[in-house]
Amino acid sequence: xxxxxxxxxxxxxxxxxxxxxxxxxxxxxxxxxxxxxxxxxxxxxxxxxxxxxxxxxxxxxxxxxxxxxxxxxxxxxxxxxxxxxxxxxxxxxxxxxxxxxxxxxxxxxxxxxxxxxxxxxxxxxxxxxxxxxxxxxxxxxxxxxxxxxxxxxxxxxxxxxxxxxxxxxxxxxxxxxxxxxxxxxxxxxxxxxxxxxxxxxxxxxxxxxxxxxxxxxxxxxxxxxxxxxxxxxxxxxxxxxxxxxxxxxxxxxxxxxx
Amino acid sequence: xxxxxxxxxxxxxxxxxxxxxxxxxxxxxxxxxxxxxxxxxxxxxxxxxxxxxxxxxxxxxxxxxxxxxxxxxxxxxxxxxxxxxxxxxxxxxxxxxxxxxxxxxxxxxxxxxxxxxxxxxxxxxxxxxxxxxxxxxxxxxxxxxxxxxxxxxxxxxxxxxxxxxxxxxxxxxxxxxxxxxxxxxxxxxxxxxxxxxxxxxxxxxxxxxxxxxxxxxxxxxxxxxxxxxxxxxxxxxxxxxxxxx
Ligand SMILES: Nc1ncnc2c1ncn2[C@@H]1O[C@H](COP(=O)(O)OP(=O)(O)O)[C@@H](O)[C@H]1O
Ligand SMILES: [Mg+2]
Numbered sequence: 398x399x400x401x402x403x404x405x406x407x408x409x410x411x412x413x414x415x416x417x418x419x420x421x422x423x424x425x426x427x428x429x430x431x432x433x434x435x436x437x438x439x440x441x442x443x444x445x446x447x448x449x450x451x452x453x454x455x456x457x458x459x460x461x462x463x464x465x466x467x468x469x470x471x472x473x474x475x476x477x478x479x480x481x482x483x484x485x486x487x488x489x490x491x492x493x494x495x496x497x498x499x500x501x502x503x504x505x506x507x508x509x510x511x512x513x514x515x516x517x518x519x520x521x522x523x524x525x526x527x528x529x530x531x532x533x534x535x536x537x538x539x540x541x542x543x544x545x546x547x548x549x550x551x552x553x554x555x556x557x558x559x560x561x562x563x564x565x566x567x568x569x570x571x572x573x574x575x576x577x578x579x580x581x582x583x584x585x586x587x588x589x590x591x592x593x594x595x596x597x598x599x600x601x602x603x604x605x606x607x608x609x610x611x612x613x614x615x616x617x618x619x620x621x622x623x624x625x626x627x628x629x630x631x632x633x634x635x636x637x638x639x640x641x642x643x644x645x646x647x648x649x650x651x652x653x654x655x
Numbered sequence: 656x657x658x659x660x661x662x663x664x665x666x667x668x669x670x671x672x673x674x675x676x677x678x679x680x681x682x683x684x685x686x687x688x689x690x691x692x693x694x695x696x697x698x699x700x701x702x703x704x705x706x707x708x709x710x711x712x713x714x715x716x717x718x719x720x721x722x723x724x725x726x727x728x729x730x731x732x733x734x735x736x737x738x739x740x741x742x743x744x745x746x747x748x749x750x751x752x753x754x755x756x757x758x759x760x761x762x763x764x765x766x767x768x769x770x771x772x773x774x775x776x777x778x779x780x781x782x783x784x785x786x787x788x789x790x791x792x793x794x795x796x797x798x799x800x801x802x803x804x805x806x807x808x809x810x811x812x813x814x815x816x817x818x819x820x821x822x823x824x825x826x827x828x829x830x831x832x833x834x835x836x837x838x839x840x841x842x843x844x845x846x847x848x849x850x851x852x853x854x855x856x857x858x859x860x861x862x863x864x865x866x867x868x869x870x871x872x873x874x875x876x877x878x879x880x881x882x883x884x885x886x887x888x889x890x891x892x893x894x895x896x897x898x899x900x
Contacts, residue, residue, distance in 0.1 A: 455800055492806030502801035506819050515815060516805035561801075568805055 403464075404572060404603055405429040405452060410461035412447050412627075421447040423627035424461070429572070429605060434598045436614040436635070437607045439624035440650055445607040448624065449574050452605065453494040454487055465490055466571070492520060495565030499577040501557040503549040509536070509560055510545035517567050528567070535563040539593050555586030559593055572603040579610060609654060615639065623647045675867040682858040682868070689854030690875060696768070696843065696850060697836035700775035701783070701829065707776070708783035713813070715788050726784070733781035738774075739842050745774035746846055771843040775836060783832055790825035791817060827891040834880045834887070841876075851875060 405428070412422040421444045429435055437445050450456040452463060458471050468475045470490045477483045504512050513532035517523040523531075536542050539559040549557055558578055565573060575594065579587040591613050598604060598617040608614065614621055614635055621638040623631040625646045631638060639655075642648045665677035679686075714726035733741065750770040794817045802812035841852035855872035859865050 450800075453804060455803060488803075488806045488808055491804060494804070496801070496804035498797055498801065500797055502795075502797040504798065504801070504816055506823075516802075516807060519811055519815060520806040565805070 400430050400432045402431040403428050404431045404433075404466060406462070406464040407452070408462040408464065410448070410451060410463065411459045412444075412451055412456060413459045420627045422451065422458070422461075425624075425627075425629045427622065427629060427632065429603065431571075431603050432601055433620055434604045434606065434618050435620045435622060436618035437605065437622045437624060438609070438611075438614065438638075438650070438654075439622075439630075443624045444627040445624055446576050447627075449496075449576050449605060449607055452574055453491050453496060455496075465494070488520070492516075492568045493571045495562075495568060495570035495573040497558070497561050497565055497573065497575045497578050499581050501549070501554070501561045501581075503557055503561060503564070505549050507548075508545065509541070509547050509549065509552070512549070512560065513545075513564050513567055516564075521568070532563075532567060535566055536560070539563055540589075553586060554582045555589045558582065558586075558590045562590075562593055562597070566597075572605065573597065575604065575606040575608065577607050577609070579608065611639065611655060623650065625650070670862075670864045671866050673866050673870050675864050676871060678858050678862045678864050678868060679871075682854065682862070685849075685854040685858065686851065686871065686875070688849060689851035689872075690879075692768075692848060692850040693837060693840055693852075694879070696772060696775065696840045696848070697833050700772045700840070701779055701833045701836055703772060703776035704779035704783050704832075705829075707780040708787055711780060711784035712787035712791060715784065716791060730781045730784055733778050738778055738839060739845065741778055742771065742774040742842060742846065745777065746770045749773075767843075767846055767848045771840070771846060771848050775840055775843070778839075779832060779836060782835075783829065786825050786828040786832065787821065790821040790828070793824050794820045823894070827887050827894070830887045830890075831884065834883050837880055837883075838876060 407425055407427045407429070410422050410425045411420070413420055423444075425444075425448060437448065439445050447456055451458050452465075454463070454470055461471070462469045463471050468485070468490070470485065470487060473485055474482050475485045503509075504515070507515065510529065510532055513536070514523075514525065514528035517528045517531070518525060533542065533545065536545060539562065541556060541559060541563075544552065544556065544560075549560070552560065562573075562578075578594070579590050582590065587610070591610060594604070594606070594613070595617050606613070606618070618635050621633060621635050622629055623638060623642075623644075623646075630644055631642065631647050638647070639651065642651055665675050668675040668677070711726045711729060714722045715730070717723050717726075750773075791813075798816050798820065799809075799812050802816040803809070807815070840850060844850055844852040844856060847853070851872050855868040858868040862868075
């Protein structure tokens with residue numbers, strides 16, 4: 398499913414904290430193509446989360462560009478088809494990038510169904526009946542069709558994460574960003590979440606996945622990025638990165654995690 | 656004659672005795688009205704404070720330095736000056752210049768109750784703002800991130816996701832603020848509002864029984880606030896246990 402159709406171009410992306418004392422991202426350049434399942438690996442603190450959160454500008458980059466479907470979304474304005482300067486509404490672009498978090502971040506004061514339909518109704522102005530029908534359909538696809546009336550508190554971790562994935566899908570995003578989606582789960586629940594992600598990948602969804610699940614990376618990833626100290630150290634197919642690592646850092650890292 | 660058995664009860668007590676309550680038959684109704692006014696003043700002023708406090712809290716959390724500074728200055732001023740001074744300024748400054756004799760519901764007159772409620776509310780909003788700010792900050796940052804990642808504006812995320820969770824956090828503190836106001840509002844007596852403290856002082860002045868009325872007032876304040884704060888504590892404990900489920 399991988400293509401050469403560039404969906405997100407990341408150009409020399411930098412994110413500094415404490416006036417440059419911490420370089421969480423230190424000049425990352427990479428293209429994400431439509432249909433890519435890009436797996437990002439690297440030691441803790443290497444900037445993986447910062448990279449992912451910068452893609453939808455939850456984290457405002459210090460420098461660099463994120464060109465999403467032709468528009469640099471790190472800027473306050475953009476130039477439209479007619480060559481006119483327009484004010485950039487980041488919310489419109491964020492809708493098209495679904496995000497799944499390590500700790501699920503479901504809204505605890507709302508039922509599963511309300512979690513699903515809140516943004517479609519408020520942000521897209523979708524009618525309640527339509528949103529509910531769509532949500533029911535998605536919940537059924539991840540085996541939770543009967544849990545719409547439950548609150549997040551009543552669900553297991555694996556169930557919560559499956560809801561979080563389909564909640565993001567409600568907005569019909571062009572790309573899904575996953576930040577260690579299985580790291581907070583009990584081992585027996587990891588499989589059910591990875592299964593949903595695999596199905597999403599098989600359906601052609603563009604995905605950027607930060608994970609330590611090397612099995613998943615090998616099976617469904619078409620590209621693997623290795624990050625260290627805010628830099629993109631190595632990039633390649635799963636076979637290239639896992640079986641033929643080039644840099645020492647990656648060899649060290651693989652020795653530890655494999 | 657009514658009250659005669661009372662008089663005999665306190666006949667050999669000195670006017671400075673703690674427990675000389677011989678004034679009760681004649682002045683008891685004043686104390687009852689005083690309690691009503693005190694409670695009304697406390698509840699009304701905290702309710703009036705809620706919306707300004709919320710606005711102040713949101714301003715404090717704003718990224719804009721000017722907006723943040725204005726709210727910060729307001730909170731600093733009202734927390735660092737005596738309530739009596741604030742009350743006097745509101746009463747003579749704002750309400751002193753225009754004083755139409757408007758009466759609401761037959762007993763809330765513009766010349767005392769409303770200035771007092773406004774002054775207490777202005778003061779209380781500075782404290783409640785900090786309660787709200789803490790409540791908002793106690794909501795996990797991941798909630799805002801999830802909302803924003805779904806395309807919500809920052810105001811939608813605040814209104815639909817963060818505030819409903821923050822309100823639950825702040826309800827006990829808000830109830831405590833009413834308890835505080837029950838006590839603090841006694842200062843309004845200086846403006847002649849007929850609250851509990853006013854009843855005590857008037858009675859003391861009229862009967863020359865100097866201590867009894869104040870002892871009674873203290874007992875009533877205590878009887879309202881102590882159980883109230885115990886109930887709030889219990890609710891708070893239960894809520895905290897609920898969160899851990
Ligand atoms: N808000 C922040 N303030 C200061 N430093 C931060 C902040 N967020 C992340 N960092 C730092 O940036 C670096 C990269 O963090 P992160 O992207 O979370 O790494 P990873 O997800 O790979 O573990 C770390 O050194 C982290 O301490
Ligand atoms: Mg991380």
